[in-house]
């Protein structure tokens with residue numbers, strides 16, 4: 001099988017939606033019956049984003065195989081709906097770590113190790129792993145940052161070399177740029193795009209397509225001008241004005257003929273005509289006027305919404321399915337501890353506590369959980385959010401005032417959340433995180449089982465601590481159901497309160513598996529309870545079954 005490669009670079013500025021563009025193009029190709037995978041090349045030196053601050057880097061997206069990756073992989077999976085592999089995210093840190101390890105082992109037989117060819121060869125090897133691991137016939141490769149950055153040079157050079165190695169007819173280069181708007185003259189400018197393409201050319205890459213982003217409509221003459229000055233076909237200049245509905249991007253690209261152009265240029269053989277009706281439905285539903293519900297998202301990285309990207313998207317997907325407009329009130333749990341922000345929590349129709357690490361802001365989250373439990377407000381806890389729910393229940397319903405997780409208080413009298421005994425020996429070695437997909441068995445008749453309509457599910461994890469089995473009996477006697485457990489019953493995966501409209505926590509992260517075309521059942525169940533609490537008659541609009 002000949003693998004076709006599409007390389008996506010960015011120019012002018014970052015944050016113009018390169019990841020979404022890439023994901024949407026992936027969807028257009030999948031819609032044609034092609035097997036697609038997407039890889040992100042991140043030029044930073046960290047080995048993976050797992051240890052990076054969410055403030056700087058946004059969410060860490062976790063894959064089935066447990067890889068901790070860039071949040072763009074979340075976009076890829078949500079749009080293309082293919083579960084990606086750890087080879088789909090490469091950082092400079094990983095590349096260098098490998099090359100240096102080989103050098104130390106003497107694999108280079110005393111040779112001088114250089115960026116070219118050693119680093120570029122390792123980058124190309126990792127690009128080549130994607131079709132091998134995923135079986136994809138079309139591989140999209142996005143390079144983080146903007147062309148001209150010092151740190152991305154080895155990646156760009158590797159993409160350049162791929163052209164002759166994979167064959168000119170099997171490679172396609174897309175450059176995504178930004179057209180600034182000058183308010184004095186009310187016009188969009190193409191000059192930075194021209195400069196950016198020149199920069200890319202200087203590095204040996206001539207783009208086959210330019211996706212020109214702007215915050216307003218892009219006149220046809222401008223697109224022609226870009227084609228002329230940047231030496232690409234007029235049909236290959238794709239104007240992409242900002243849309244209020246991100247899931248419209250595949251539709252906009254298709255309308256402009258981007259899918260057909262790529263297919264033709266690469267000589268791809270589509271197996272079917274693209275059917276984007278499901279995406280049109282999503283966009284129509286997104287724009288339809290719907291009753292508003294308010295969800296207080298109580299976390300500590302709330303200033304940067306990207307830190308909770310998948311949670312926000314999951315609420316959005318489920319909102320479309322339930323037929324409500326979800327307004328998120330971003331509540332800082334550290335502030336709750338000081339008595340600030342409670343108006344938002346009290347006014348909310350639902351409370352969601354997402355994942356997190358470390359002590360800071362924990363008490364604020366526990367107080368928010370207490371409010372939700374006592375006031376009958378729907379509560380959804382994700383990972384840390386489940387642990388918070390357990391601590392709150394132990395303290396205020398079971399009367400263990402000092403209950404805590406040993407993560408926050410190693411000497412707690414009632415360690416309701418703790419390391420598993422076999423983890424403790426490993427703790428010093430640092431290899432203690434439970435990462436990736438694990439099966440979970442649901443208790444028949446529980447809220448969880450009714451939401452999923454399944455007996456066993458698989459969900460993604462990223463945590464170290466677990467519900468302490470010694471405490472299970474105390475909880476069960478008081479109306480708590482452990483409605484999801486590992487098949488060997490050693491690990492609590494879901495806990496829920498029987499006497500509450502909806503108070504449910506998951507040790508896993510359901511947000512990593514929600515797709516616009518397949519909203520996550522637990523998010524749907526949560527929003528149904530939220531809509532009920534808000535008193536809005538949410539007319540459920542069932543989405544068509546996924547055509548995968």
Ligand code: GLN
Pocket residue numbers: 354355356357358382383384385407462463464465466
């Ligand atoms: N800090 C908790 C743990 O390590 C929860 C992690 C999370 O929410 N992802 O178990």
